[in-house]
Amino acid sequence: xxxxxxxxxxxxxxxxxxxGNLRIMKATVDQVIGSLITIGDEILGGDIPNGNAHHIxxxxxxxxxxxxxxxxxxxxxxxxxxxxxxxxxxxRFLIVTGGLGPTEDDRTPNAVSxxxxxxxxxxxxxxxxxxxxxxxTGRPWSDEVGRMAxxxxxxxxxxxxxxxxxxxHDGIPCYFLPGVPGEMRWLMANIVVPDLERRFPRxxxxxxxxxxxxxxxESEISERLRGFDPSSLGVEIGYLPQGPEVWLTLFxxxxxxxxxxxxxxxxxRAIRQRFDPHHISGRSADSxxxxxxxxxxxxxxxxxxxxSCTGGLLSRRITSVPGASDYxxxxxxxxxxxxxxxxxxVPESLLTAHGAVSEPVAAxxxxxxxxxxxxxxxxxxxxxxxxxxxxxxxxxxxxxxACASQRGTSVEKHLFRGDRxxxxxxxxxxxxxxxxxxxxx
Amino acid sequence: xxxxxxxxxxxxxxxxxxxGNLRIMKATVDQVIGSLITIGDEILGGDIPNGNAHHIxxxxxxxxxxxxxxxxxxxxxxxxxxxxxxxxxxxRFLIVTGGLGPTEDDRTPNAVSxxxxxxxxxxxxxxxxxxxxxxxTGRPWSDEVGRMAxxxxxxxxxxxxxxxxxxxHDGIPCYFLPGVPGEMRWLMANIVVPDLERRFPRxxxxxxxxxxxxxxxESEISERLRGFDPSSLGVEIGYLPQGPEVWLTLFxxxxxxxxxxxxxxxxxRAIRQRFDPHHISGRSADSxxxxxxxxxxxxxxxxxxxxSCTGGLLSRRITSVPGASDYxxxxxxxxxxxxxxxxxxVPESLLTAHGAVSEPVAAxxxxxxxxxxxxxxxxxxxxxxxxxxxxxxxxxxxxxxACASQRGTSVEKHLFRGDRxxxxxxxxxxxxxxxxxxxxx
Numbered sequence: 114x115x116x117x118x119x120x121x122x123x124x125x126x127x128x129x130x131x132x133g134n135l136r137i138m139k140a141t142v143d144q145v146i147g148s149l150i151t152i153g154d155e156i157l158g159g160d161i162p163n164g165n166a167h168h169i170x171x172x173x174x175x176x177x178x179x180x181x182x183x184x185x186x187x188x189x190x191x192x193x194x195x196x197x198x199x200x201x202x203x204x205r206f207l208i209v210t211g212g213l214g215p216t217e218d219d220r221t222p223n224a225v226s227x228x229x230x231x232x233x234x235x236x237x238x239x240x241x242x243x244x245x246x247x248x249x250t251g252r253p254w255s256d257e258v259g260r261m262a263x264x265x266x267x268x269x270x271x272x273x274x275x276x277x278x279x280x281x282h283d284g285i286p287c288y289f290l291p292g293v294p295g296e297m298r299w300l301m302a303n304i305v306v307p308d309l310e311r312r313f314p315r316x317x318x319x320x321x322x323x324x325x326x327x328x329x330x331e332s333e334i335s336e337r338l339r340g341f342d343p344s345s346l347g348v349e350i351g352y353l354p355q356g357p358e359v360w361l362t363l364f365x366x367x368x369x370x371x372x373x374x375x376x377x378x379x380x381x382r383a384i385r386q387r388f389d390p391h392h393i394s395g396r397s398a399d400s401x402x403x404x405x406x407x408x409x410x411x412x413x414x415x416x417x418x419x420x421s422c423t424g425g426l427l428s429r430r431i432t433s434v435p436g437a438s439d440y441x442x443x444x445x446x447x448x449x450x451x452x453x454x455x456x457x458x459v460p461e462s463l464l465t466a467h468g469a470v471s472e473p474v475a476a477x478x479x480x481x482x483x484x485x486x487x488x489x490x491x492x493x494x495x496x497x498x499x500x501x502x503x504x505x506x507x508x509x510x511x512x513x514x515a516c517a518s519q520r521g522t523s524v525e526k527h528l529f530r531g532d533r534x535x536x537x538x539x540x541x542x543x544x545x546x547x548x549x550x551x552x553x554x
Numbered sequence: 555x556x557x558x559x560x561x562x563x564x565x566x567x568x569x570x571x572x573x574g575n576l577r578i579m580k581a582t583v584d585q586v587i588g589s590l591i592t593i594g595d596e597i598l599g600g601d602i603p604n605g606n607a608h609h610i611x612x613x614x615x616x617x618x619x620x621x622x623x624x625x626x627x628x629x630x631x632x633x634x635x636x637x638x639x640x641x642x643x644x645x646r647f648l649i650v651t652g653g654l655g656p657t658e659d660d661r662t663p664n665a666v667s668x669x670x671x672x673x674x675x676x677x678x679x680x681x682x683x684x685x686x687x688x689x690x691t692g693r694p695w696s697d698e699v700g701r702m703a704x705x706x707x708x709x710x711x712x713x714x715x716x717x718x719x720x721x722x723h724d725g726i727p728c729y730f731l732p733g734v735p736g737e738m739r740w741l742m743a744n745i746v747v748p749d750l751e752r753r754f755p756r757x758x759x760x761x762x763x764x765x766x767x768x769x770x771x772e773s774e775i776s777e778r779l780r781g782f783d784p785s786s787l788g789v790e791i792g793y794l795p796q797g798p799e800v801w802l803t804l805f806x807x808x809x810x811x812x813x814x815x816x817x818x819x820x821x822x823r824a825i826r827q828r829f830d831p832h833h834i835s836g837r838s839a840d841s842x843x844x845x846x847x848x849x850x851x852x853x854x855x856x857x858x859x860x861x862s863c864t865g866g867l868l869s870r871r872i873t874s875v876p877g878a879s880d881y882x883x884x885x886x887x888x889x890x891x892x893x894x895x896x897x898x899x900v901p902e903s904l905l906t907a908h909g910a911v912s913e914p915v916a917a918x919x920x921x922x923x924x925x926x927x928x929x930x931x932x933x934x935x936x937x938x939x940x941x942x943x944x945x946x947x948x949x950x951x952x953x954x955x956a957c958a959s960q961r962g963t964s965v966e967k968h969l970f971r972g973d974r975x976x977x978x979x980x981x982x983x984x985x986x987x988x989x990x991x992x993x994x995x
Contacts, residue, residue, distance in 0.1 A: 157621045159612025171600025180598045185624040424873025425866035428887045432865025435941050444887035446869045452884035500876050
């Protein structure tokens with residue numbers, strides 16, 4: 114898997130801890146590395162993805178904090194105890210989510226009490242607060258709810274939701290957040306991050322930027338970068354394949370955000386010189402559908418789309434951008450041949466002679482759509498997404514993409530591998546790349 | 555946070571190990587618990603969610619295996635070594651993803667070699683295979699690729715992708731999979747799970763089934779289930795909101811799959827009696843688009859779709875089902891009013907009098923589409939997805955859904971909350987629900 118290794122210092126000259134993290138950068142600025150424990154059988158069992166971990170990781174990084182590990186364990190006291198103890202030896206802050214509710218299977222306070230040797234004590238303030246809260250919302254009081262106000266000694270209740278507390282152990286701040294995403298997010302933004310910022314004001318700043326690379330394999334990208342030493346610019350690079358795109362990641366750390374930003378900008382300039390303009394479509398925020406939208410707006414061009422095997426996915430990507438109605442006129446999903454002749458005026462003779470999945474039909478679809486919709490540019494896709502419908506000449510994954518504009522019509526033939534979903538995804542993405550390259554050429 | 559605790563046995567009567575897992579059910583049937591390590595700085599930094607962990611957890615559970623922990627660490631040898639060693643003491647199988655690629659920052663083989671004390675050796679067979687593979691696809695050979703064929707002693711290459719190996723350590727099978735989702739999934743399904751099934755034939759079987767509930771809130775579902783005791787049928791139930799659906803989960807464990815299956819079937823029957831037929835659309839595998847497809851096929855009806863605010867998402871969901879071309883005739887994404895009059899023959903007077911987002915226009919879109927495409931049933935959606943375009947009368951989120959068939963035309967008005975993406979998602983889902991209910995009525 115791609116990664117962002119510590120190439121910032123020449124091998125061996127950089128003080129690392131056993132996690133491979135740079136321990137000391139300057140006397141007054143350092144890295145603040147924490148651990149995250151997410152508790153929940155529903156994650157271990159695959160019922161839900163660990164969305165909380167993703168949110169917390171992203172929020173921490175954007176504020177200059179890093180995680181050395183994310184551990185998910187089940188709702189079992191002994192497993193929680195062991196994991197909390199393992200993490201505390203190896204981090205400067207600890208965040209734990211889940212297991213704070215009022216039910217029998219919410220075991221975090223008990224486990225924390227045992228892990229840290231701090232007895233569970235009733236917190237009168239919290240108890241009173243819970244009573245008021247329930248009275249306000251008209252819900253009846255129960256002993257189960259009362260149980261929530263028993264916290265490990267020294268802990269304080271945080272936030273305005275029902276659950277959540279924090280405590281300090283051997284100087285390490287520990288935050289215990291409910292697993293309910295809305296409450297967790299509120300506490301992260303309003304309590305945890307501000308408290309961490311107050312405790313660690315002189316931390317190293319991190320900045321990460323992606324360059325979205327189109328139409329090159331990882332190894333081809335790596336070849337173009339041969340001899341380029343990002344560390345001389347204070348940046349680490351990595352590769353992140355994201356569906357049909359490869360993201361080239363640039364990571365900088367510095368005393369200030371401005372400094373990090375300038376390192377990224379310098380290395381981006383150097384990298385762009387090694388690629389053709391039609392290989393780098395944009396940065397993180399510049400999804401291909403956004404870039405295409407901007408290019409269309411800049412030309413005051415209107416776009417229409419005719420798609421068969423992608424079944425609406427191509428139009429869906431284009432219209433996911435707010436304001437797409439300013440340049441997207443219509444889309445037609447022409448599954449049947451009848452629809453191709455009705456809506457795009459593709460001649461029946463062409464369909465008979467070449468089949469619906471062919472270069473001439475793709476071109477006729479794009480040209481027909483451009484004329485019928487009266488737009489400046491039209492994009493068409495026809496192919497075999499599978500699992501059925503393939504033949505020796507035209508196997509599953511065969512896709513033709515055509516783009517028609519005042520500059521003429523260009524058609525590309527592709528053979529995408531994978532299952533139906535993957536072929537549809539690659540075909541829609543390939544069509545966006547084709548459109549983008551036509552626009553910028 | 556929702557969870558599925560071990561309520562199957564009365565408190566205290568069930569033998570548990572330190573992870574809280576049932577250790578021994580019968581002498582010859584036991585739980586097989588493994589650990590999962592996902593390697594990648596991009597997960598710790600929040601660049602991407604840990605989709606691989608979710609997939610693996612779900613696939614293991616569905617085959618009767620469980621995880622006791624999921625740990626994410628960065629691409630640092632020492633961190634990987636420590637984590638592998640920690641996990642091996644506490645599991646019956648180990649799965650590791652990530653860090654197998656050809657680049658400098660892929661450190662898994664090295665780390666595994668050091669963690670297990672097995673030297674890295676060149677694997678000639680793998681090397682030859684890599685050479686052939688690159689030659690076949692016309693990519694040049696490089697030393698970076700050659701590096702991949704150095705594996706810890708005793709390891710064997712698995713699968714047909716570029717990366718992936720397995721080995722046995724102190725009797726514990728360990729699988730090392732690439733982080734690229736497609737390759738990882740293929741290896742899980744075709745190598746890892748079959749191998750685990752062969753090694754652990756006499757394991758406790760788990761079965762989880764979802765019932766997909768449409769158009770009811772969690773609290774409404776819970777109300778309908780009041781007084782129903784699933785534990786008397788040996789089943790635990792839980793609630794899992796999934797976008798606009800709520801999944802009611804049924805979990806059973808038993809010595810045999812048949813026994814678990816029968817427990818689930820019994821409780822499903824009891825649950826269905828408490829709901830209307832138009833509330834439960836199907837089980838796990840029965841996505842609404844599949845159910846709708848089956849209903850259309852059963853009637854030999856052909857469907858066409860006219861959508862505006864959903865921008866292709868509705869057609870995309872319908873055509874994601876293999877074989878959709880047997881009943882899906884065409885879709886039109888009619889963003890402009892011109893497209894609505896051209897393709898659907900919606901009268902201009904109607905658009906002027908009521909606006910494009912209105913009940914009469916929705917009905918005219920569905921009826922026009924049905925007539926123009928010559929199909930049995932047509933579905934239309936028009937609405938305001940936002941962020942712009944709302945008004946006091948028709949705020950962002952206002953959506954009209956119409957369905958036209960031989961039985962007439964029905965129109966529903968909805969007000970969906972949330973951002974553009976959420977409104978589009980709810981509108982497409984609402985349209986599928988409307989279509990499904992029209993079909994089964």
